[in-house]
Amino acid sequence: MPNDDLAAEIQELKKARNAVVLAHYYVDGEVQDVADFVGDSLQLSQAAARTTADVIVFAGVHFMAETAKILNPSRKVVLPDLAAGCSLAEGCPADRFAAFKARHPDHYVISYINCSAAVKALSDCICTSSNAERIVRSVPADRPILFAPDRNLGAYVAKQTGRELLLWRGSCVVHETFSERKLIALKTRHPGAVVLAHPECEPQLLALSDFIGSTSALLQHAKASAATSFIVVTESGILHQMRKSCPDKEFIPAPPEANCACNDCPFMKLNSLEAVHRALDTLAPEITLDEDLRVKALAPIERMLALSV
Numbered sequence: 001m002p003n004d005d006l007a008a009e010i011q012e013l014k015k016a017r018n019a020v021v022l023a024h025y026y027v028d029g030e031v032q033d034v035a036d037f038v039g040d041s042l043q044l045s046q047a048a049a050r051t052t053a054d055v056i057v058f059a060g061v062h063f064m065a066e067t068a069k070i071l072n073p074s075r076k077v078v079l080p081d082l083a084a085g086c087s088l089a090e091g092c093p094a095d096r097f098a099a100f101k102a103r104h105p106d107h108y109v110i111s112y113i114n115c116s117a118a119v120k121a122l123s124d125c126i127c128t129s130s131n132a133e134r135i136v137r138s139v140p141a142d143r144p145i146l147f148a149p150d151r152n153l154g155a156y157v158a159k160q161t162g163r164e165l166l167l168w169r170g171s172c173v174v175h176e177t178f179s180e181r182k183l184i185a186l187k188t189r190h191p192g193a194v195v196l197a198h199p200e201c202e203p204q205l206l207a208l209s210d211f212i213g214s215t216s217a218l219l220q221h222a223k224a225s226a227a228t229s230f231i232v233v234t235e236s237g238i239l240h241q242m243r244k245s246c247p248d249k250e251f252i253p254a255p256p257e258a259n260c261a262c263n264d265c266p267f268m269k270l271n272s273l274e275a276v277h278r279a280l281d282t283l284a285p286e287i288t289l290d291e292d293l294r295v296k297a298l299a300p301i302e303r304m305l306a307l308s309v
């Protein structure tokens with residue numbers, strides 16, 4: 001079916017199902033354009049917390065849809081492709097994380113939202129890249145902190161807050177792909193460009209950046225800035241909203257080390273227009289959760305939402 005027809009049918013199915021489509025900035029532009037709400041991880045969990053729809057179709061990855069289900073036990077939550085995982089979540093299995101935590105029983109546990117429900121259930125508070133600094137600052141200064149699973153975000157937040165964080169050594173396959181050498185070359189070719197980077201990037205890339213923030217913060221900065229040219233060091237999907245919001249500005253994706261499209265998250269890109277259409281049509285695959293686990297994972301998410309603006 002042509003994309004226009006698929007998009008029109010998606011709108012019809014949303015009405016028929018009383019469904020809402022939530023999309024992360026990293027999915028393809030055509031999928032962002034059929035969504036009811038597009039945002040970063042924090043905004044999407046806030047949107048999931050306030051929806052009154054019967055069905056949530058989550059155009060994102062598994063941990064995001066799972067978070068929506070934790071917040072909405074009575075609503076149907078559908079992820080267009082169950083294979084949409086995340087290297088950060090997969091690199092932090094709950095049994096190994098529980099053993100790590102047990103070796104540091106005095107630590108306050110902050111987990112980045114990019115983790116499984118089982119890891120959330122072992123955490124004191126969840127954070128996203130939008131509020132990680134705020135969450136860390138909310139912990140009393142004399143309490144040691146264990147931060148998981150992203151070592152790059154953890155190292156960045158430790159630097160910003162002056163707090164020592166015990167880090168789980170996970171990383172994002174997409175944000176680790178950017179080349180320092182190629183970024184330096186790109187900056188030389190575009191001396192007036194502002195470099196925008198996500199804190200999941202490695203420290204040497206962040207050191208070359210002018211502004212560091214979550215996807216929504218990068219978008220806001222691009223909109224508010226007087227500059228007209230930007231080098232974007234994060235997943236390529238965000239360029240769609242940047243170009244839509246600022247048609248007169250230039251956005252240049254930062255190059256990966258290899259000659260590949262490695263700055264596309266392969267998990268996010270599983271959310272094709274066809275997959276979203278199928279999910280609305282069949283209301284599958286559905287996210288389900290053990291109720292005991294859901295309740296344990298809910299408490300640290302609610303703590304995060306209460307501490308967020």
Ligand code: 13P
Nearest residue numbers: 040041128129130214215
């Ligand atoms: P944010 O949505 O917090 O910007 O994080 C980006 C990301 O990698 C989501 O998986």
Ligand code: SF4
Nearest residue numbers: 061086087172174265
């Ligand atoms: Fe996970 Fe990285 Fe993809 Fe985000 S971009 S979903 S952190 S693999």
